[in-house]
Amino acid sequence: MLLFFVTPFYALLSVAMGRLDPVFSSAEPVWNPIRWNPAIFPEVLGELFGGRLTAIFIRTFVYVGTASMLCLLIGYPVAYYLARHAGRWRGLLLGLIVAPFWINYLMRMMAWQNLLAVDGYVHRFLVFVNVLDAPRAWLVGHHETVILGLVYGYVPFLILPLYAALDQIDSSVLEAARDLGAGPVRTFLHVTLPLSKQGVLAGVVIIMLPLFGDYYTPNLLSGSPRTRMIGNEIDLFINSGVGGATGAALTVVLMALIAMLMAYYLFTVMGAARESQQ
């Protein structure tokens, strides 16, 4: 905890509330908290809420929310099938879901760049089978391209914890529901779904954390101002040197928002644990 969270977080605060080197125009950390200058935070919050970064901030939430929902819609049936119906194919199917991790995320996105290019194979195929009459420019600032890219990149992270949660549901509970007259749909809605709630939450939290900080997916699949996310702004400021404090402050604000999500998740998990003990 000290090594992996407290130290980097303290360094982040030291940069956000540090000083600007007058020669190198770079953000310099101030390690003594007594000398911290928190003036950057009202400035950053002003930019996020009603300022020049408001649009990108809202867009990030819309992208993350939509991508998470799509991940769940795709991931839940897959995880359910794996846990309940895959049988002897389960190992193979799990291996296939994990397989994309063997390839670097950036490489996979660059592959999609080529596939979705105007002269790429996806276009050639769709034109060949008459789904499209002509190639479309999918990589020039379309929200749906970036969101689908995010879904593609993160859906396996949701499937695995969800699968683990569904796999742990005692089959005798499901059989009891059926014995008491519940049909498959009612059993799913009133037994399976509530019992998998923690898995859903765990999966959603796991993908939301990196989704909020993602910046390379919009870069690689769009490059347009229309599709930039807050992670792009953090990357821009931190790599600019002079904007390092702003980048660090944006990161802290984003962390605070994500911490609220985490708090809700922990609250739910603790509540579920209490219920199971009673």
Add this chain to the structure above:
Amino acid sequence: MVFHPRDPAWRRGALNRRELLRIVGGAGLSASLAGCGAGASFATDDRRRVLVGTPENPVQHPLFDDNPPIDSGLDIESGPLQIFNWAEYVHIPVLNAFSERYGVDWEYTTFYNNEEAIRKLRTKAGRFDVYFPPLEQIPKCIAGQLLQPLNHAYLPNLANVWPSLVSPFYDQGARYTAPYTVYQTGIAWREDMVSPDLEAMTNPWHVFWDPQYHGIAGMYDDFKETIGVGLYATGTNDINTADPARLEKARRKLLELIDLINVRFTIDGVYAKIPERGFALHHAWSGDVVQSRAYFPRDEDPSVMRYFWPPRSEQSSAGGMVAVETFAIPRNAEHPVLAHHFINFMLETANALSNFGWIGNPPPLRTVNPETFVSEGHIPPNLASTITTEDDFSIGQLPLQLPPEVEIEWMKVWASVQSGG
């Protein structure tokens, strides 16, 4: 130096101290003029004064007792020569020729952007022998004592350099730097996809605001360059401005591009994306246009590439950036004698020309004739307009280092443009 009527006032020397402060340092900011006829400066103490030279107000950077140049007549170290530069920005056969002549190996370390380069130089973890600072990085590198003074006894080929850059305004006496290449920022396009008549436009930069280029036009993902286009497009040629009103006008103008042409900001748009038809029109570094030849697919014709630099237009009063990249030796270089010999080697005409054929930016040497670049096959006829000459420095504008308070305002404008709001 001869100045062009289109030059902004600060280049023509028509400014008083207050105006110069406003432009280079920012009115009300922590800038101050250095004395003795120097350019603008900003710093916290005498020892770390950042001197920013302009053509009318050249600066001579100080020498420090604890950072002297190396002695003359020293033997060459055994190497390897540690080069710190942008990726693929020295032609490897030229490096191998140096290696063969002096019997040493070389190692090449790259950086992604200038800020990363400065960070690595400051950590002292990386000990490099040669670094290539662009014009706007030189003042801070010297003030921060990241560079060591050059010993000209090892650099007889400095005599080959353009007269205006032998003792340049940004480093009088070439105390810390020697010029490497020169380049411009203009407009590139594929003639087989679009046909903009830039010569006829009163402001060629306005081509980016033409909706017929929707989805096929791009700009650099570089705040100094692209805000510069916004400034040119709004009628100011002061590309180092600290004036919030001018920056705001440029911001609003650039934001129009999002809906008007669905602009995309990339760093490889010219050399990599135009050849594969990802863009038809792009804001372009002259060297990128030359390098694009290598990126055209086999079934495409590279001769469709065109390049235009607005200051050369008869119809236009719009400006355009022109800049210098330099050689320098980091203060903690392990092989400073070898580094001096390398700089001297690169200033030899044959080696400089060979390197030019690869990187696309010409060497500022009086011993090469830009008019023969095409006839000698260094670049194809369709790209003759990419050649930067000594005269271009009298009609273009040079990007200078901004004071931190001004730079952060530029960054905010850029963040706003990039986020679309």
